[in-house]
Amino acid sequence: MPADAIQFEPLAEDALLLRFGDRIEPVLNDRVHAAVAALRDLPSLECVPAYASVLLRFAPAAWQGDEAASAHQRVERAARIALETRHAPAGAGRIHEIPVCYGGPHGPDLHELAQHLGLSGTVVVARHVGVDYRVAMLGFAPGFPYLLGLDPTLAMPRRRDPRTRVPAGSVAIGGAQTGIYPAELPGGWHLIGRTPLRLFDADASEPSLLAAGDRVRFRAIDAEEFADLDAARHR
Amino acid sequence: MSVRVLKPGLLGTLQDRGRPGHAAIGVGRAGAMDLPAWRLANALVGNRGNEAALECTLLGPTLRFERATWIAITGAPIAARAGDTDLPTWTACWLPAGSVLQLGRMAAGCRSYLAVRGGFDVAAVLGSRSSDLHAGLGRALQTGDTLPVGNAASSAAPANHPHALPWRLDPRPWFDFAQTPLMLLPGSHHAQLDEVSRQALHTGTFRVASDSNRTASRLDGARLQLCAPLELISEATLPGTMQLPPSGQPIVLMAEAPVTGGYPRIGQLAAADLPRLAQRRPGDPVCFRRGTLEQAADRLRRREHALDALYRQIARRLQHDGLLLA
Known part of the structure; x- marks a missing residue:
């Protein structure tokens, strides 16, 4: 370089x-x-x-x-x-498949975001799962990934009044960016879904599921699979 | 051995040197806001490593010591009593088993440190015992908490009543009683401040705002403006970074600084002055004088030398007194 x-x-x-x-x-x-x-x-x-x-x-x-x-x-x-x-290969990064239950109680802003964009909720989800993302960086909170690759037609300015509590695992769009809240945090992004995966565990040997440079692919799951995966994680 | 929290005080957190090496996964360093005071408190009780001490804020806690031990209090001047004995600060004090230590209000400053022989031995997270409230690691002291204390050899009880060493450190080099101006290095976007704002930053007086905390000191005073708004992408931030949010109120990031941020970076506080800002309480004045990176690095080096020298001197004295097995 x-x-x-x-x-x-x-x-x-x-x-x-x-x-x-x-x-x-x-x-x-x-x-x-x-x-x-x-x-x-x-x-x-x-x-x-x-x-x-x-x-x-x-x-x-x-x-x-x-x-x-x-x-x-x-x-x-x-x-x-x-x-x-040193031409260390930057590497394509690991690929993580992140299961996400879109809409409903897990993605309370999906409907509003779709309306704002003049799209159906189904199209928003299809475009959100349709690409691979790169973890550009982690910041804001432990394990919070800023993802590159959001379909530009899904961009929407942040909420006027941020929530004081966004549930852990929420998948969200803020401006032209998308990300995942690793813990319950305040936040101004639009919540379109939620993953049952745990993104950050300070006591684990690798505390953050994602590292900068990794790749992320979302997979749509239904509420039942969300509940199963969530229960399995807590077992 | 453990210490029981009878009253938590305003905000008490356990702190060590901090949690370096995890910024890439979004975890900042945290650690004691006034690191020299933290280090000297540990030195006074013969702790030689990265032992956690209690960082108190404005109003200290009331604690019961299950067993006899040595403690030391440094940082902001604070009233300390064990039973009906007033305890001096900046020295080591012997507390018999069952002592109730009452820490009161700070006469000046914002943060006092209580070190105990052996250190507070809570489980380390990512290599540190520091609470990072911003990151959700650890938490503040609560009534009823039991704080474990590490094992450390101590000499036999010198007395069955609270009692201090016959000497104490001079706090003046380590506590900024005069609230002197702080050295500020120009930041990446300093040149984009308008003329009036630049003047105000370097000659005006700011006051620490009441919503300041371990993450940031917010400064009331002149509202600062850029010549033109800047669209910035997030970059790494550090303790000491002075940011300018759209409100125009400058903020200086402190120990629990987020690892990245997107506000204009108008200054960087000299590292040697971070503990001084940490000791300014809401309402206290803050003035800045311009410095260079070389001057700041030089001051930091000289402070570290002085601290190392004092650290060795304390260890020698404790050994000579035969009161602590250092």
């Missing part, structure tokens, strides 16, 4: 941001995941991927600067070398 097209911005005493662009675009986000793959083995460094940027948070003592170069310059140099020499 040519490192010259990257903007390096020191954010704090222990933080350097690598910016690939300022738009939400799959091609920029692909570069983010490739960069994380190339940088993840650098010592004393934590990578935080976002849509079009990667934050490097380093231990200042381990990258201690001197007169010749500051800690930020050392980290930047190491990052440039890693990006140019």
